[in-house]
Amino acid sequence: MSITTINKNLKDEQYYIDQYDRYTVEECRRRERSFLEADLGEEIKSKYPIEVQREQLQRIIHMTLYFLRADRYMKKAEAIKGWMNQDRRKDEIFERAQPPGGISCLKCNSKMISIDKDLYWSDYERVLFLFECNKCSKRRAFFDNGEEFDVTHKCSQCKNTVQTTHSREKNKITTKYNCHHCGFTGTDVLDLDEKPKEIKEIIDKDFEVDRKRFCFSEEEGKKHIASQPAIENMCRLVDEWREKDKHKELYDAVAKVKKLNIADLEKQLVLALEKESFKKLEFSKPDIGRVVVIEFTLQDTTSGTNENARRLTLKKTINEALIETNWKLVEDSIMYKLGFLSGRIRGFELEEDIVELVKARRQKVKKSTL
Numbered sequence: 001m002s003i004t005t006i007n008k009n010l011k012d013e014q015y016y017i018d019q020y021d022r023y024t025v026e027e028c029r030r031r032e033r034s035f036l037e038a039d040l041g042e043e044i045k046s047k048y049p050i051e052v053q054r055e056q057l058q059r060i061i062h063m064t065l066y067f068l069r070a071d072r073y074m075k076k077a078e079a080i081k082g083w084m085n086q087d088r089r090k091d092e093i094f095e096r097a098q099p100p101g102g103i104s105c106l107k108c109n110s111k112m113i114s115i116d117k118d119l120y121w122s123d124y125e126r127v128l129f130l131f132e133c134n135k136c137s138k139r140r141a142f143f144d145n146g147e148e149f150d151v152t153h154k155c156s157q158c159k160n161t162v163q164t165t166h167s168r169e170k171n172k173i174t175t176k177y178n179c180h181h182c183g184f185t186g187t188d189v190l191d192l193d194e195k196p197k198e199i200k201e202i203i204d205k206d207f208e209v210d211r212k213r214f215c216f217s218e219e220e221g222k223k224h225i226a227s228q229p230a231i232e233n234m235c236r237l238v239d240e241w242r243e244k245d246k247h248k249e250l251y252d253a254v255a256k257v258k259k260l261n262i263a264d265l266e267k268q269l270v271l272a273l274e275k276e277s278f279k280k281l282e283f284s285k286p287d288i289g290r291v292v293v294i295e296f297t298l299q300d301t302t303s304g305t306n307e308n309a310r311r312l313t314l315k316k317t318i319n320e321a322l323i324e325t326n327w328k329l330v331e332d333s334i335m336y337k338l339g340f341l342s343g344r345i346r347g348f349e350l351e352e353d354i355v356e357l358v359k360a361r362r363q364k365v366k367k368s369t370l
Contacts, residue, residue, distance in 0.1 A: 009087040024072040028214035073216035097127035097144040105133035155179040272321035292347040307336045
């Protein structure tokens, strides 16, 4: 009859909650300590009174720790679930494993029985079974897949197998190691009468206090989740401010772009086109999406002129008329036929599209100057 020791890995949920909270407290303590021990620098120390320095530092600590605490709370449930699933899987593997059969004693060839098993962790989970001979008490160990556990000792210097000899005097067991590969020798002594050193549990007296400081309660967590849209919007605005500050010259140019509606667009184009003898500008029904696209037609009132030259003149005239606006001519869209010209223009309303428009115009000017 085999004898096995069953040690459950899966604990009650509170065990994992406490473990996660301890990690949170330690991380917050480290972050808080790093701020408090940081050197502000002589310039800041000399520029601001000590009260102002402390106030600003506390604000920074509070804000930094808030987001760290919030992040830990958001990941808490998933982390605990993962830990519990992992330990549950260990128990399932342990309980499901069966000892391999047909294990015989190497000394007397008697059948050995399984007396214990344990979960063995290396590259993957395996269960290790300990077998014992009822006749001579010799032992062997096998994994659940039938692979025997390697009990040979390796040299600490060259990692080759070493020769070992054991001797016992009363309750002292001496093991000597001798490596024939590199010449290393060593000795270990196990005193069975020696009492183990007392292991004192380190009690964190401040844990519960800091747990209330650093770990979100359910109420605080729910409030944080409810405030997420506002926080995300604030972060987005901060990113936009940083981006605009970093590219201030570009965004100053964007701010100067004239945003024309269709009526203003028509007036500006008609004024420029009539100077080059283009008349009767008409717009078709616009294609309205993120960008507005409008087809136009007009008449060339000159006679005996080169069609290609007039297309180039029209292109230049429209580009110059729209250069400081949120509209642009679609390149290569102008066509000429029997004195009628047609083409397409595009209008931009969103700031990010106007930014790209200004970038493209600047790049075009840059290329033309090379």
